[in-house]
Amino acid sequence: MIDEITFTIDGVPIKANKGDTILKTALEHGIYIPHLCYHPDLCPFGGCRLCMVEIEGRGLTISCKAPVEEGIVVRTEGPEINKVRRIAAELLIVNHYSDCLECAKNAECKLQEVARYIGIEERRLQRLKRTVRTIPVDDSNPFFIRDLNKCVLCGICVRTCKEIQGVGAIDFAFRGYATKVSAMKDKPIIESKCESCGECVVRCPVGALVPRNMRKPSREVKTICPYCGVGCGIYLGVRGNTIVNVKGDVNSVVNKGVLCVKGRFGYDFVNHPDRLTSPLIRKNGELTQASWDEALGLVARKLGSYVPSEVGFVASAKCTNEENYVIQKFARVVMGTNNVDHCARLCHAASVAGLAQSFGSGAMTNSISEIPNAACILTMGNDPTTSHPVMGLQLRKAAQNGAKLIVANPRKIDLCRLADVWLQHHPGTDVALLMGMMRVIVDEKLFDSAFIKDRCENFDAFKESLAAFDLAFVEEVTRVPKDRMVEAARMFAAHSPATILYGMGMTQHSHGTDNVLAIANLAMLTGNIGKPSTGVNPLRGQNNVQGACDMGALPSVYPGYQAVTDSAIRQKFETAWGCSLSPSPGLTLVEMIEAAYRKDMKALYIVGENPVLSDADVQHVQKALAQLEFLVVQDIFLSETAKFAHVVLPAASFAEKDGTFVNTERRVQRVRKAIEPVGDSRPDWWIVCQIARRLGAKGFDYSDPSEIMEEIRSVTPSYGGISCQRLENVGLQWPCPHDGHPGTPILHTNTFTRGKGRFISLKYMPPGEVPDMQYPLILTTGRSLYHFHTGTMTRKVAGLNIIEPEGVVEISPQDASRFGIAEGDRVKISSRRGEVIAKAKVTDTLSSGVVFMTFHFVESAANVLTNPKLDPVCKTPELKVAAVKVKKI
């Protein structure tokens, strides 16, 4: 219950919330008090002195800091206030470089607003000396321009960078009139640790920070960001049929208006000239333009010529739920096969498989907004500020709020600077590390015995399996000093609520499922499941990888994780879809590639994925694709994979269609069409339906994605209450079984999906490849902040490629000197599968013996090197550990 306070501003009675400031309250009530340095998202600064008011009996105060109090009488004007305020404004104006009509902030400028309110008199201004600074404009950043000659030094950018972004790339520097906002050592902003998120640009009240090449949109369309799995709400600014800017949606519960560099500036790919604008058919070895009719007819004819086991489908984590539903339905209904999978196989299949065993449901158990309230956070095998930047902010905020932060990562990621403990374990030793920590918790009796007794099973057997994890053994295997591991274990056990976030550093292993099981064990052991700010939280990497899984774009389950092997369920779908369905699970993504290599699979239909760069041992993948009789690739660009295709179908991008995405916290959100499909491209759902119809299938005559969603909810219990109508304003988190259901922010609150949580005994298994004389180093891979996945989109955004133009191999100083490599050298990295060339970056973020590459760059494709050894349960390849050697060339 918020206490309400009554007071007056200029005689007007106002009701306000206790704890609010006078300025905030006044502005909310439509009363303008001049201000420049105030911003509602930030702590008050109190520097501009314009918001000065008088409280009767107390004198002058600044309203941005003064709290409301019962009965106070506030005056926003008076002889003394007016005098000071006028002079303060005049001083700012005569020191401000004014080119209002050319300025990008014209009409939105807060200094103009102040000037209008006060009523500037030229006669008075002429008494003052105009001293406009002549600092060279900093145009080093490809996305925005800093013109400090217009800066009013309100500090909003400084506070934004610190308070919202948690980076602190800029601060005030120098003293007196020479003071300016500066990056470290007064260097151009591009050379600082600025993450180019643009949050400061959005908040700058004047023209000191403006987006480069800004064009005002003529309309704005609310939708969801197409990059990572956080699912930030955005507004696409449109002019004609072109996206001209992106704005954060301040009403989005996910991001509250905040965006990262890709979300805010990475939209150039939509209107990029390289977009596929017409179907292509391979004729005489060359891909040549064709009509839709010709292409669709060819695809239907060819697909119709194969038996079910000869055909496979790769659905897309970038496409909408509705599209993934249609693709898997096409595979199952029209082609009669369960051979449908997508890139989740390469990322979180281990989470789905592992958490299904432990809890009965394989998704993030809790919500993003709960993170800042956690007392302890273990973030393992991920780099949230890089791969999930807006969620990373929540971790930074939590750490700033005093939460204990434990980072477990072979790399010194950015969050290590805020971490209480950093466990730098050797790649592939996660089970040993976690079991070691649990050994400490059990030995020291720090576990939650009540929770284990009431909610879990198989604890005793699990406890016995800990016996193998003697701490000396764990230290030897993981290379984490024993004391540090003990400290982390005690910290995690002692601070409740504690939450675990993890990423592909855990799942992309030949024992990825074991890693996930170990995490589930730790959460249950400490009772950190089913409560706010706790949980086991796999961070999903793509905008709709969660949705593609939910929609049954997986070989073993129908939509909503309903098993194809369950006859009752199969019958339900046969009734709904009006056909008979295959009872046996299909092939996984990697198995389909293998089948193609063996020529068992004849035709493959790939939607919006790029296995030629994203899968392990891509040279092998290329050979497999070359073996196919018929390859259809449906994409927005002619990707590396599309170059192998027999037919290429041009798809519409996220901005050109309606539908839904599901973010990493199971939140189904509405995606909206902002522009017409570029060229002759078409939405993916439309294309697949057209082929189905040509093959005479029933049930593919949707006129709009909302009709598909209606069908989805009718066959998917966890989506029962989700409709486009309900999603209009705000997303819903599944399970949401019926129309009145509010959605489920936290899973497993009273019981686990499977009933009792199951502890699972674990053994340590070394990675598939360990370093040897020939290949002495371990290669591990990951993401960059500035690029995404295989670069299909981000490599088309000019600015991102200015910031990060090429892939590098990161190497520790010890290994660099051992192999005679210097910063910037070109080096050849080789594994048993192949070799690539990249520039070396010598960095202390790695310990010796480990090198790191991102997988975004075709020119230095890390996945040429990676090990295709599969996890036996979930069939994910060991992308995170490969034995390599490096050599300067």
Add this chain to the structure above:
Amino acid sequence: MNFEKVKRDAKKKREALRQSKKPLILIGTATCGRSAGALDVVKVFSQELEGRNIEAEIIETGCLGLCYAEPVVCIAKPGRPSIWYRNVSPERAKEIVDGYLVNDNLLADYALGSTEGSVEGVPCLFDLPALKPQVRRVLWNCGFIDPRDIDHYIASGGYEALEKAVLEMKPDSVISEVKRSGLRGLGGAGFPTGRKWEACRRASDDEKYVICNADEGDPGAFQDRSVLEGDPHSVLEGMTIAGYAVGAKRGYVYVRAEYPVAVKYLETALAQAREKGVLGENILGSDFSFDIGIFQGAGAFVCGESTALTLSIEGNRGMPKPLPRPRTTEVGLWGNPTLLNNVKTFANIRWIINKGADWFAGVGTDKSKGTAMFSLAGKIANCGLIEVPMGITLREIVYDIGGGIPGGKCFKAVQTGGPSGGCLPASLLDTPVDFDTLTAAGSMMGSGGMVAVDEDTCMVDMARYFLDFTQKETCRQCSLCTLGTLQMLEILKAITEGKGRPEDIDLLLELGEAIKIGSICGLGQSAPNPVLSTIRYFREEYEAHIYERKCPARVCKALISYRILPDKCRACLICLRECPVGAISGAKKQVHVIDQKQCIRCGVCLSVCPDRFRAVECVPGQLAEVQR
């Protein structure tokens, strides 16, 4: 460690020194002494002693406060009066060794005074006009003990106040004694010290801090430095008592990195205090634990403001936190209650505890108790560091202690309170010096700088000088302060360059008032003071610059002229040859004339014209215009 034994040993050591057959040589080697060459003097004495095989002990002390007499050396011979010598150069040092040390010749010409009363033509040191009106409490030990030897401090009663406070008094009674004493913050603002301590004690928090503000940034102020270099333990003792009173376990001395000697002496003092059990765990065997660290400031003037100072320690840019906000005593360093006092405030504490609040309040005025310290500088005979009772008049300070204006010049004004203080004219010389009276007169106690100026000082130029300093040191948090002082500075520059406009005086007043009302911190709120007070008391000088294009004090180059008096010129060619721009015409036996258009008013002609002629004069105003 048993403190009774510590005291006994220290006193024994002092007695042994006093009874020693060896002469003692005290040399002031604080920063002021060093800048006058004291370290060379130390070297000379050591060499002389060694070369002549003389048994004597050299003790390096802090600053006595008589800067005009530095380097100061005292020779204490057994059975003979202790003689204090002034301006001891290496040559003079040799003479003194020859004279007094070896041959018992007092060398009265070089002597300042004697500590044993007037002897053989040497006056009593404490009867010197510069010292007699002083009441030395904070400076009690300065210049007399070795600041690097804690035993010297303990032998003079040091740490007895801590002993009394910690072992015999409750924290509340310590605070009530400080409250009753009437001590006010000597950093300049004059906030009642006891009330501050009480507020910090009442703030409920386990973790509290005590900070000593030694960020003495004002040009011309050096009291804090001298106390830290002359008697560091008096400050540490005060801080430790404060820690006991408010319930803190940790203290910091925030000291300028530009004070390397003070930092070094503090480090030594802290180590020795820990060794003797008066700092650290279980002080003097009690439950009370308290330790002190040194934090060196990076040179920003504004970090002397309490909230900027705490931000600076936290590793942030030092910028004052705007009101309304909790007081530092509630939310200070790292968000914890923090007691922040000035060096001199802490140095007074031991007197209050040892001698009682009534004794302390026996000196001073109704509302300002105790003593005040000033750094006396400018156009004054006896520059130096002084400690005087609150309520003493400016006249006593300038004429009695300071010895008046040298060179037969006229007193014009005295600037108190550092660069943000005000200029007070001769008519206010009888103003009593205390917090409230100075503020009422448009100046302030401030940092304790006190600069006397004579008739050759242009008040507009002086206001410009001080404003130039504060302008450069603003933090630019509030635009009023930084941009407002910049405007004022530009206007003052224009006036001194002969480009003043009729509306400028009103504009200066308008800006000054707005800056005072609207600025965040004391820097902005007081930065216009030099301008406002000079306009208040010397408005006619501003008007002369603006309307008559004249600088009456003959300082502002654009508003003065040089001319050669034809009846005095002997046509000696000296000025003609020395003029750097060739503006002087003439020849042998032909009177010289300055071409006013070419003249750059460098004053070389005036300085080279032989004293016997005095044919060149500097006059206010632009001569070319006058002649036309």
